[in-house]
Amino acid sequence: MPKKDDTNFFEQVYAIVEQVPKGRVTTYGAIAKSLGSGLSARMVGWAMNTCHGDPRIPAQRVVNRNGQLSGKAHFGTPTRMQELLEKDGVAVKNDTVQDFAKRFWDPAIELAL
DNA sequence: TTATTGACGGGTA
């Protein structure tokens, strides 16, 4: 039998990112922390990097702790990520999410409710 | 096999 696996970790990340409500954003660290294993945010970034082929993943809603669109360069165009966020109702300026603290959506809390 | 890189985070100076 083929090893399905697919790094269960990545699926965990995808599951959370898909659950991010529109108009909200989360951070790599928050996702890693919600996985609760002391995973490194880098792995979350790696998971997103492998997300190519899964257009269902709203990666634009995932930013770093700085609220910066760190992964915008991985979209089709360097402005694609900002466009998507603004379309979701998230104000973005200078590749940075405005009111990030208010837009912040913590899976470790929201999913726990 | 080892070394380097990577969509990061947190702490310290």
Next chain:
DNA sequence: GTACCCGCCAATA
């Protein structure tokens, strides 16, 4: 606010 360092795990060369 800015700069620098360490940690963390996986993939690639």
